[in-house]
Amino acid sequence: MKALKYPTVREALLYKNTDSESVMCELCNRKCIIRDGQMGFCKTRINREGKLYTLVYGDINALSSRPIEIKPFFHFYPGSTSLTFSTWSCNFTCPWCQNYHLSKKAPNPKKANYISPENIVDLALKMGDEGVCVSFTEPTLLFEYSLDVFKLAKKHGLYTSYVSNGYITEKALVLLKNAGMDAINIDIKGDSKTYKKYCGNIKAKFVWNTAKKALDMGIHVEIVNLIVTGVNDNLKTIKNIVKLHLKNLGPEVPIHFTRYFPAFKFNEPPTKIEVLEKAYEIAKDFGILYPYLGNVPGHKFENTYCPKCGELLIKRRNFKILRWKLKNFKCPKCKFPIKITGEYVAK
Incomplete structure (x- = not known):
């Protein structure tokens, strides 16, 4: 006690x-x-x-101002930055975790680094950030704290977001929405076998349900699929993810196919670029309007192209926007409307 x-x-x-x-x-x-x-x-x-x-209300183990594109969010307040923070541990067991030094440690209240919601919001404002984001580790674990931070953030004109594995309950999602959650990026690990074998006997259907419910609630949704060598890099799994994406979210929700690098307990070689490119092509062929590649700096598929005429609209590199050609969020060439939440922030 x-x-x-x-x-x-x-x-x-x-x-x-x-x-x-x-x-x-x-x-x-x-x-x-x-x-x-x-x-x-x-x-x-x-x-x-x-x-x-x-045990982790306000126990913050990482804190930094970061581009929104690094989450990745490409269609949500493009060009902006968010004060990003996290806490300890996780509810998944992924052996390739990129932030294992944070997610694989249990909290210790006696040694906690407590930061109040007021201080988080004040710092975001001082840093010139447009929003706040709970990321690095699973944000669901900071649930009660998120509610308080989000309510304060909205009062000060900041947007609010999660980068999540999507295993949150609908009850929790509703409370987050009511507190002012604007956006969520959900990491799809693979098919049902991937979740069961690598993530701790997880049921994949709950993750897709979260994405669909968030979208139905009016929350901005983007999907990321870390393609891990020897785990979910086969065409059957990629096609299955694309089909489920279209079934649950439709063609306008962006999907990011991200390159894996060895980390924690997983030593398979980095994802082959051609596998990522094939995933992009599959997504386009099936009708997803905005597929992207991640962790491949300078690749042409980091950019946004007009789904109708193919015009280059947003050029990116290293999570920065190098060129913005949209006019009133429409293609300047064919006037096709590009669905983006929030305004473009030029920095």
């Missing part, structure tokens, strides 16, 4: 008692049943005498 005195320990919002000793966490779709004195799968929530507590 001593842990309850620390500022990062707060009663959780989404849980219910299942018996006299256990609670069910309703934050992510694992819906862990947690007995008294035990923690959930993510190690950020603990049951104390029938109450569930988050």
